[in-house]
Amino acid sequence: MTQTMVHRVQPGELDRAAATVGEAFLDEVVSTWVLPDPVQRKQILPQQLHGTVVKAMDRGEVLTTADFGAVSLWIDREAGETEHERIPDDLEVPAEFSEILKRGMLVDELTEARHPTHTAHVYLQCIGVLPSHRGRGLGSALLRDKLARTDAAKLPVYLEASSTRNRALYLRHGFELSGDPIRFPDGPEIYPMWREPSPQV
Template sequence: MGVQIRQATAADRGTVVRLMDEAFHDDPVSSWILPGAAHKRRVHPLLMGAFLDVVLEHGRVEMTEDGSAAALWLDTPAGQPEPHDGPARLRAAIDPDNERIEQVATLTSAAHPHHRAHAYLWMIAVAPGRQGEGLGTALMAPVLERCDREDTGAYLEASSGRSRELYWRLGFTGLGEPIRLPGGGPLMYPMWRDPRG
């Protein structure tokens, strides 16, 4: 039996935020952004909710019918991004004393292939107890098939070696140097997928 996938709506916000919080709680980048266990428990769901709100407004969230996995996509046109204060506003609203929220946004924006139109996979979350079942691949397949039909690339930043392995299997390759988070933080791996003719 196949994985049932649908587009998330604002009504799914609570379910998807809980999923993202659980799936990314121990992620190396999340742990770097929010050091300290008690602080992370309090702020991490707020950060995940803010990310989700951006994509619900400007992109598309695909989720499994049972809420065990979700993918956040933004269609990104070619051209340099307009300067905006989004990361600063996010920091002010979520965690005002935490400059790492802005640092990650600045570093990932600098690595982003703005000169090429693409589908940007901002985040993909799979419940920890369901990882390894192919849910991530199932969620990505429809968007990658659309990219192939429309002759459009796809881009993402992998935040762990495990996720990078999945993306390699789906046809992504490394794009430039890894993003090095300051102060001995983890690496993020920009990856690109050319459309398949």
């Protein structure tokens, strides 16, 4: 079996990594709930996720496979740290975007309410795999690379799995379900998961 090469995304590679994440998440369940119109989703989501990739590079690391077929975003979180972006009261939002904004803020609110704060950990914000590259084990390769290092650093890892298929992948890599699913109104449910560091042999 050929080993998939993984490397840390450098600043000059940011746009390419963001393009992968943007394309990978066009059919993701939370993205389609927040942005149900496919035309709007294709216009808005890549720009939004570009900022998410920048944030991960600033506060953790972004990993990719050799051909940028898959990208993962990891953020370092300290004990007691919380994060919730509040929209200014005087922000004027065009009517056609108000529902999108409300749904996006609700995702942020519900996920942050469940995010562990009792100890320092690494937050796997997402793994995005291009549709043309799925089923090749790229997500597992990204997980193995990072989890080997979180184990060495004795750091736990937290994530929210957005599908039962992803949940099964993470269970195979040592994650456990962390309470009930997070449910969005008239929308999908996602699965908070936690992984304690594995003992080093």
